[in-house]
Amino acid sequence: MTQTTERPAAAPGAPTGTAPAGPSARIAVLKRDGGVAAFEPAKISAAMRAAFLAVEGQGAGGSSRVRELVDVLTGQVVAALERRYGAGRSVDVEEIQDQVELALMRSGEHRIARSYVLYREEHARLRAAAASLPEPDDASRGAELPQMPGGARIPDLRVTGPDGGQAPLDVDRLRLVIGEACADLDPAVDASAVLAETVRSLYDGITAAELAQAPVLAARSMVETEPDYSRVSARLLLDVLRTEVLTLLAGEPQQASQAQMAERYPAYFADYVRHGVADERLDPRLLDFDLERLGAAIRPERDLDFTYLGLQTLYDRYFLHTRGVRFEMPQAFFLRVAMGLALEEDDREARAVQFYEALSSFDLMTSTPTLFNAGTVRPQLSSCFLTTVDDDLDAIYSGIRDNALLAKFSGGLGNDWTPVRGTGAYIKGTNGESSGIVPFLKVANDTAIAVNQGGKRKGAVCAYLETWHIDVEQFLDLRKNTGDDRRRTHDMNTANWVPDLFLQRVEADGDWTLFSPDEVPDLHDLYGAAFKDRYEHYEAEAAAGRIAVSRTVRAKDLWRRMLTMLFETGHPWITFKDACNLRSPQQHAGVVHSSNLCTEITLNTSRDEVAVCNLASVNLAQHVGPDGLDEEKLRATVRTAVRMLDDVIDINLYTIPQAENSNRKHRPVGLGLMGFQDALFTLGLPYASEAAVEFAGTSMEAISHAAISASADLAEERGAYASFPGSLWSQGVMPHDSVARVAEARGGDLDQPVVERQDWASLRERVQRTGVRNSNIMAIAPTATISNIVGVSQSIEPQYRNLYVKANMSGDFTVVSTSLVRALKERGLWDDVMVSDLKYYDGSLGAVDRVPADLKALYATAFEVDPHWLVRAGSRRQVWIDQAQSLNLYVLEPNGRTLDELYRAAWRQGLKTTYYLRSSSRTHVEKSTLKGTDGRLNAVAVAPAAAAVPAVPAAVAPPVTAAPTAVAAVVPTGAPQPAACSIDDPECEACQ
Known part of the structure; x- marks a missing residue:
């Protein structure tokens, strides 16, 4: 929608368009303290808008009428000053303010001009008063009891107690x-x-x-x-x-x-x-x-x-x-x-x-189930449970029952549904045909809703399916809002478990064959070269007519549909089977068949073993200073964290025996991190920079080395975990050593550099000699809730916005970047006008002229950072992690080509999993003031499309790299934002 605004007549020779954005080289400003500074028209605009705010309220500062009027008037002031003073001359601050008054009066804005005059007089009075007073004693600041402004008296009121009686306030x-x-x-x-x-x-x-x-x-x-x-x-x-x-x-x-x-x-x-x-x-x-x-x-x-x-x-x-x-x-x-x-x-x-x-x-925080239940009479402390659902009716309903029991005390679930036969497959017991996995997934979905964890939050589950399953196309549609609702799972998360061979077929524009697992049962347990050989064997069998249920599709077409559904519904997520298995330290003991609810856990599952993981996160913001990472403190924190997590295994309440047997045998834990963005702020590193990518790797390497050392300490004290012999650990293969196995399996098609900085040689020798206490040690969870408790940015996420309203199960909360406010205050830029600007531009600094470029780069918001930077940082971290990470990807304007390149980059750079795809929502920060409300915030207001986050500053542009041939665009730009992709899904916290 185009909006026209009547503009005031411009002074002769004055510009009629947008006010100059940068400093003027022709005029110098003589400051009140005698110094000289560059003339900045943006400061004039800010002063005028402050006057409008004072007279017309907060909403005026962000209105199109005021912004356009201020631009014109600023142009008039600049033109008048340049005519009067010309190049090389200094103009007094008071003269500039006189010109602002004149411009406001000539435009007919008499009330605004009067407010501006009063503003000048009040600040002159305050400057005079401040000059006559001694500096305040900082030690006594805030110690005195507050008084009512202007000496006003608090009225005599009575307070009604719970019993109905009244007493004076x-x-x-x-x-x-x-x-x-x-x-x-x-x-x-x-x-x-x-x-x-x-x-x-x-x-x-x-x-x-x-x-x-x-x-x-x-x-x-x-x-x-x-x-x-x-x-x-x-x-x-x-x-x-x-x-x-x-x-x-x-x-x-x-x-x-x-x-x-x-x-x-x-x-x-x-x-x-x-x-x-x-x-x-x-x-x-x-x-x-x-x-x-x-x-x-x-x-x-x-x-x-x-x-x-x-x-x-x-x-x-x-x-x-x-x-x-x-x-x-x-x-x-x-x-x-x-x-x-x-x-x-x-x-x-x-x-x-x-x-x-x-x-x-706040140096570290355990996960929500541990915080809920530690020290209570029902200490279910584990965060994540992974199960495999076998292919018979008893196993299917046992699996759904297990979901209910595991979810009861706050566990998040990942279910591997690949073994269940597909639609049309023969059922010997009834001499009939299978209805496939979708009807059972519907039951699992409804079970998750029924078990709401005592009202604390809904049960949460994610279903995984391998890309070759005959029902994969129906699986992709599960989260759609159209179609037969009996074949939709609106509350269940879903994820694709993608083998490397499929993406290789996509890049080669080859065919892809879908099978029912009852006819190709060994594919479920194979990966790498063994999977490729067996899969091609079954393709030949199908071509010869010796497999009853199969279908051949173009690999690119299926990939297009996967990406389209990912954008339209937020699901299924993209996770990579081969990287998870080829780098698993427990290859000798089983197969990783899926990840968990939040895609950071990669543990073996089978009919007899339910994988369990116990989580905690180091607050990275507490372990950095302006000079870098405090490795000594970090090592001490990690040592404590690993010990706490290992204790969970022995104390934990297990609701099903398969979980207890698995957890005590393998003893996996998942130590992650949060506050990564806060750490970057402290270090002054923009997320979209080579330095931030480097820090992602070095900080994770330090955590990894410390965590493995801590687990080795526990092995010396308590003994190695039972299935240690034969593991990669026992062979001296550290997490980063296993990267070479993926590269070998892909014929060298892997872009994931490995550079050692810690002393890994002695740690390898020690681990081989003494063992480690835990089969798996690291995983980066989303931490959405525990990071709220600690007051830092969640997990490894870029900052969502610098000012926004966050909604979760506790209500709506105004969130302002403390670090940004501190930086703006240091430069004299934090005021009501800046608050209004942040609201108007939905928490982004990109279009605020008076903010310097270095701050725009440092405080770029999630949708201003090209997602390839997130992938690159994730790739560097993944080198050192024996499990995976919950990696959200933010794409401002998704389309088929963008998503194709992004997810293939994630695969090629060695990520094991990805999590939510976040696209910019259609609702934004309330543009009017929050002052004067009762605190029950009006969270969002529908914004016009033109008010979307502005263009990314050049400082945060991604590196230019050669991308593989892209699949043609298939995702419609501007499609409705799915609710499941909100920045903070309050219903999905089991890993947090």
Whole structure:
């Protein structure tokens, strides 16, 4: 839709188009301090728009009318100054501001001009006042109780208690709680403003519950202007939690400030454990710990480290409760998890303190099932379960039953359905024909919905199918919103398990034959050269008419359909069978038949073995500084993490015997990472850069070396895992050594460089000599939820947007890039106009003229980073990982050629799996202000197509590489964005 706007008449000789974007070389600005700076028209535009914002509200700053008008007026000011001063002369700041006033008046914008005049006068007054005052004492900042602005008085109000009785509002406590919450944060945090906004929402007779929430919502509404208000909101929510917890344990109303709670924490902790055991929530063995010693180890100040999103997530779904009333404070939560993991340790208290320190400092975080259940009476701590569904009715329904039992306590599921015979295959027992896998997948889908994990979240499952299965085309359609709904699985994830031979046929434009597995049963267990030989044998058999159920298709056509469905429905994902198996350390013990719910686990499965994996993630942001990676700290964190994960195996509650047998025999764990984007911000490395790709490899190599060393330490202490003999580990083959096996199988067609920086020679020798404790050690999970808790970017993801509203099961949350705000403040660029710009451009800096190019490159958002950079970084990481990684791919404008090149690049560069394909959504950040709301945010507003993320800055363009011949475009640009591809799917958290 084209929109026209009436423009004011331009001054003679003034430009009528867009205002100049960059500094003017003809004019210099004489600053108030006597210095000289380049003249920047973008600053004039920002000042004008600030005046419009002040008069017309936040919505004005992002309107097309205002933007076009400001561009014209800026052009007029520039032209007037250039006529008057010409080249080489300096112009005073006040003269520039005079010209802005004149331009506003001539355009007829008298109210805006008046606001601009008042703005100048107020800032002149503030400059004069600041010059006469001493510098504030930073040590005392935030210590005083907030006052109402202008000396206003808080009205006399009464508060209605739970019993219906009323009491006067405790004004002093309200001021104390807000003052504590705002202390020691960014100077821009204004406790008086939070107090005023809180008072604005109060009324006579307000309930105690509403009063407790009022400051939280007041601070929450300010997050977009200063990210530290998120921490203020979290601290105010802490006060709600303290009251809830202490009242329950005391049996009568109790309150405590943060300072008071710090003193009470040790005694509270002992009461908490006793109550939890009596309430049959906590394992009675926790009473055997030295509770006084553990209580003394608690760090109360760490309660203040949460963002609002993190603490609200814990409050809603993680903290233990008695019939909806919580009795678990944050540090008790972390210590409970630590104690639960230390139950089998020799010195339980010392290990519990070690684990607690790692968790509560946010150096690492275990996965959601471990956080939910460690230390409780039902300690199901594992994240992922992988199963193979065999080809008979009893096995099929046993597999669906196993799904229900495994999902009950928060497990995420990956099911290998390839063995189940396809449509039209002969059934000897009934002398009939099979209906194929789709009807059974429908039952599995509905089972996942029925088992909702106690209301905490839906069951989650992913079905895998090999590309040669006769039902693969029906499998591709499972997530479509059209067609027979009885043959659709709207809630089940799906993934293609793709052999190398298929992609080789695509590149050769060859044929591809589909079979029913009952006639070609050995294909399921073969990979590499053995698969190729046997597959070609079956093709010859089919051509000779000796196979009853088969069909030949053009490989490119099937590949096109796979990519089309991936774009249209978000499924099935693309995962690579041969890379997963050729690099598996457990080749001697079985076959990897699928990945898991989130595509990072690659473990063997069979009818008798259900693979289990236990996850944790290192917070990489906590292990980097401006000078690089702190390898010593990283090694210590990894050592603790691997020990915790190994303990999970022995403590875990197993709901089916096949899972327990497999897990105790092989003892796999999956250590990953999160906060990768935050680490890049600290290092000043744009995601789309060679340096970031290099860092992805070096940081993962350091984690890999430390994790394998830690597992070898445990092997010396506790013994190697039972199936160690014959493994790649026992042969001295480290994860990166196995890359050569993939290259050999593909005839050298692999673009995945390997460069050693750590001391691998001595580690190889040690592992061969002593063994490792765990068959598999590393896997990078999505971490969407635990990264929210910690307050860092999830997993290895690029930053989604610099300002957006995040929706999950705890509600809607304004998310602002703290790192970006800090950088903009350092350059004097963070103001209301910048907030408006970020909303208007949906969290992107690309089109904001006054932001320097280096910041645009560093803070490029996910859809501004060419996805080939994500593949290259993933490839470098994959070298060092014995399992896989949950790698999302972001494509701004998908089409067939783009997706074909991207996924073939992922295959050729040695990735084992890929996860979601994310395309830019049709909804964006609310363009109007969030200030003045009650905190229940209006998450998104439909935006015109023209408001999509702007063009990628040149600084983040991908390297030009020769791409293979592309399949013709088949995916329609502009198709509806599938709900399953939202940036944060709150229903899919089993691995997180």
